[in-house]
Amino acid sequence: MSLSRKRKKELRKLQTQATSLWETQQVLVGEAASVAREAGRQLGHLNREQVKPRVTAGYETYAAPYVEKGKRVVNGTIVPAAGAVVGSALSVWDAANNTRSRLAEGRGISLPGSWGKPAPAPVKKGMGAGGVIAIILGVAAALGVLYAAWQTLRADDELWVADDPLRAPDA
Template identity: 65%
Template sequence: MSLSRKRKKELRKLQDQANRLWDSQQVLVGEAASVAREARRQLGNYRREQLVPQAKETYGKYAAPYVDKGLSASRHVLNDRVVPAAGAVVGSALSVWDAANEQRDRLSSGRGLDLSGYGKKLDQYGSAVTKKLSKQVAAIEPQKKGIGAGSIIAIIFGVAAALGVAYAAWQTLRADDELWVADDPLRAPDA
């Protein structure tokens, strides 16, 4: 099928228009990319200059006291509860070890097995350990129920993230006439 000169000329004209449109679209996309890069840079500056200091200040004001309180409570439990209990367990184990060594020495020297004094010692050690453990268990305070430091930190970060998303959406959707592309590309924008 051959085309007439008129049709070929019209097709070349249409091709030229399409190429000009394509070039203008490429320029527009390039400008949009540079605007997006600048917006990303400005958002980074805003985050660094506004959000991070505010988050640090809020953490220091609201969460840091609870974190410090939790750390001091942990230190108190470790030093006043865990270490003494572990010491009692290790001391009991060493006592058993010493008693076993004493019995081994007795057997090796030929004196035989003497179990007469162990019943009384066992009762004595058992009552001492029971008293000590019952004092420690009675001294443990019941845990308070309520919101903890981790929950407060999570709430603060959640609110900060929601505010950041809301601000980014507001910046994106606000009505700046310079940022919007005209609906009718053939008509010049109103000045």
């Protein structure tokens, strides 16, 4: 396909205008980025100098007394009572499990001070729930790492980056 001299001249002129527009847009984008950086820096100063002291003062004035009172109640009353209840419940649970296992083995109930040989410790069979959960979490973590690596290393044609940001694309 051959173009006339007039068309070639018009196309060169158009490409020159496009290149000029491209360069001015790149300069404009650079200026916008520097304005955004400065705005972020000023916002950080404003946060550090104005917002954070006011929030801290408001917390100290209004919320801190109630938070401290709540901590004292929780640490002084609720935690010790809950610890005692949980400890007692676990002791009862342990004793019930021990008695149930003896009855299941046919050894009967052993009373304190009874004579006889102590029973051998039961042999644990298989993997418990903790082991299964650990394996599932390990497999999930490995799959997550593999997926992240695949996303990082796959080729995307849509992710095009210009070699020279100031050069206009060819028409």
